[in-house]
Amino acid sequence: MSEFLQQLVNGVTWGSVYALIALGYTMVYGILRLINFAHGDVYMLGAFFGFFAARFLNAARDPSPFKALLVLLSAMVACGIIGIVMERAAYKPVRRSSRLAALITAIGVSLLLENGGILLFGPDPKFFPQIIPARNIALGMGVTISNQQILILSVSLVLMFALRFIVLHTRTGKAMQAVSYNPMAAALMGISVDRIVTFTFMLGSMLAAAAGVLVALQNPKIEPLMGIMPGLKAFVAAVLGGIGNIPGAVLGGLVMGIAEVLVVGYVSPTYRDAIAFVLLIVILLVRPAGILGRNVAEKV
Amino acid sequence: MLEVRDLDVYYGAIHALKGVSVRAESGEIVTLIGANGAGKTTLLRTISGLVPSRAGRITFEGRDITKMPAHEIVGLGISQAPEGRMVFANLTAEVNLELGAYLRRDRAGILEDRERVYTLFPRLKERRRQSAGTLSGGEQQLLPIGRALLWRPRLVLLDEPSLGLAPLLVREIFRTIHQINRGGVTVLLVEQNAHMALSIASRGYVLETGHVRLEDRASALLENPEVKSAYLGG
Numbered sequence: 001m002s003e004f005l006q007q008l009v010n011g012v013t014w015g016s017v018y019a020l021i022a023l024g025y026t027m028v029y030g031i032l033r034l035i036n037f038a039h040g041d042v043y044m045l046g047a048f049f050g051f052f053a054a055r056f057l058n059a060a061r062d063p064s065p066f067k068a069l070l071v072l073l074s075a076m077v078a079c080g081i082i083g084i085v086m087e088r089a090a091y092k093p094v095r096r097s098s099r100l101a102a103l104i105t106a107i108g109v110s111l112l113l114e115n116g117g118i119l120l121f122g123p124d125p126k127f128f129p130q131i132i133p134a135r136n137i138a139l140g141m142g143v144t145i146s147n148q149q150i151l152i153l154s155v156s157l158v159l160m161f162a163l164r165f166i167v168l169h170t171r172t173g174k175a176m177q178a179v180s181y182n183p184m185a186a187a188l189m190g191i192s193v194d195r196i197v198t199f200t201f202m203l204g205s206m207l208a209a210a211a212g213v214l215v216a217l218q219n220p221k222i223e224p225l226m227g228i229m230p231g232l233k234a235f236v237a238a239v240l241g242g243i244g245n246i247p248g249a250v251l252g253g254l255v256m257g258i259a260e261v262l263v264v265g266y267v268s269p270t271y272r273d274a275i276a277f278v279l280l281i282v283i284l285l286v287r288p289a290g291i292l293g294r295n296v297a298e299k300v
Numbered sequence: 301m302l303e304v305r306d307l308d309v310y311y312g313a314i315h316a317l318k319g320v321s322v323r324a325e326s327g328e329i330v331t332l333i334g335a336n337g338a339g340k341t342t343l344l345r346t347i348s349g350l351v352p353s354r355a356g357r358i359t360f361e362g363r364d365i366t367k368m369p370a371h372e373i374v375g376l377g378i379s380q381a382p383e384g385r386m387v388f389a390n391l392t393a394e395v396n397l398e399l400g401a402y403l404r405r406d407r408a409g410i411l412e413d414r415e416r417v418y419t420l421f422p423r424l425k426e427r428r429r430q431s432a433g434t435l436s437g438g439e440q441q442l443l444p445i446g447r448a449l450l451w452r453p454r455l456v457l458l459d460e461p462s463l464g465l466a467p468l469l470v471r472e473i474f475r476t477i478h479q480i481n482r483g484g485v486t487v488l489l490v491e492q493n494a495h496m497a498l499s500i501a502s503r504g505y506v507l508e509t510g511h512v513r514l515e516d517r518a519s520a521l522l523e524n525p526e527v528k529s530a531y532l533g534g
């Protein structure tokens with residue numbers, strides 16, 4: 001029992017990371033019906049930007065929670081800018097073209113970021129400084145949680161609530177919902193669809209950056225291809241929850257994290273990555289619209 | 301105020317508007333009537349910048365808006381209540397209305413105008429917390445009109461606002477249009493209900509397969525034998 005609870009704690013922690021990444025997939029899909037395959041690479045860039053910020057702040061030798069926060073924020077800002085540039089330079093020019101063109105563009109951007117990363121950062125792994133030294137806290141019943149896990153959980157939670165507030169209660173968030181439902185009708189309200197699309201990319205990239213930094217705090221080894229697997233899994237998480245659906249992305253992320261940890265714990269660590277694809281196949285067979293998605297034919 | 305000159309619009313190979321010229325003077329109600337597929341919706345969409353034109357010119361208060369993006373045209377004071385209950389079904393009725401005032405920053409004025417819309421359409425007030433997709437068809441149809449009003453436009457384009465509504469509500473809609481117009485808003489009204497439309501309009505156009513077939517004072521069109529037989533059911 002205590003082992004199961006322990007797995008659950010670990011699974012929810014990973015799940016909240018997947019959720020943060022999945023939110024970016026789902027928001028962009030909600031607005032453009034586009035899968036931004038480069039999104040996992042933005043997560044990687046987040047980890048690297050965090051790494052450089054930490055180095056700049058000399059956070060390894062002289063760690064402090066304030067510096068950790070600064071590292072997180074600078075990675076988010078840098079990736080937010082990357083998101084804006086990515087949308088403007090790569091996706092906007094093909095927005096009126098076929099979906100295939102957009103898909104190929106997405107794959108191209110992804111390759112560009114991965115190989116650009118190898119070129120700039122080198123192919124060898126780098127090690128993220130220990131800004132927050134690990135400490136285990138007993139929760140009772142033999143279950144422990146590390147302070148880093150607590151950090152991952154709480155930062156994810158804060159970011160998710162911030163996103164929820166933006167989408168539901170701000171003028172721009174309402175405009176996002178309007179554009180996602182019907183861009184033409186939204187333009188008739190005076191909403192600049194272009195600006196909303198760019199804003200969405202920025203938000204999603206900022207969340208992915210946060211995920212990158214949070215993971216690197218716990219698993220310090222970072223390298224330019226580190227975004228591929230988490231990116232894929234987060235994409236599956238978004239589909240699982242119902243792509244385009246924001247609460248669905250969070251739910252899908254949690255399901256993914258828990259499933260993965262349980263498979264590692266009770267079946268075999270070999271299947272750690274395979275479970276994502278099993279889940280993808282199952283959901284596509286059983287409920288293609290996703291857990292929270294509405295089962296309707298795609299609107300035109 | 302609004303001048304459309306020799307407008308040519310294509311959807312791929314389909315030539316939807318063939319040299320259409322239409323104008324509206326400040327303070328007028330101008331109506332566009334015509335059979336299904338004549339190009340009425342296309343004309344309104346082109347004015348609003350949703351559909352590009354291949355040739356011709358659209359000016360609003362002396363300014364060329366032919367190539368302006370849709371959201372900027374709204375910014376100049378042209379609002380459209382589009383055809384077919386184009387509501388944001390995922391948002392509440394109230395947020396739908398609020399989005400009409402997206403470009404406004406005067407919170408107090410917006411609330412005041414929203415109350416005004418609620419007074420015009422009390423049903424919307426009762427249903428304001430409901431998501432727009434769950435409103436009845438007729439209630440949904442009130443939303444685009446209310447939204448268009450919340451922007452305090454100088455020119456409002458209405459695409460078949462009375463379509464599919466019960467007669468009582470149709471009269472309500474027309475009374476509202478009249479009222480809006482008396483508040484100083486110029487109205488370009490597309491209607492199937494030609495009789496009602498011509499009775500509140502000052503001038504009218506008859507569109508036929510992408511051409512302006514007739515153009516006259518509304519009272520004259522009401523008496524025109526051709527219009528009578530084709531659009532007024534007698």
Ligand SMILES: Nc1ncnc2c1ncn2[C@@H]1O[C@H](COP(=O)(O)OP(=O)(O)OP(=O)(O)O)[C@@H](O)[C@H]1O
Pocket residue numbers: 311314316334335336337338339340341342343383
């Ligand atoms: N998106 C589109 N793609 C291709 N053709 C279109 C499109 N929209 C309209 N058309 C065509 O353009 C012509 C004019 O259509 P439009 O919608 O402007 O007519 P309308 O006068 O508004 O008709 P209704 O009274 O039925 O609303 C029609 O022949 C229609 O089939």
Ligand SMILES: [Mg+2]
Pocket residue numbers: 340341342383459
């Ligand atoms: Mg029409």
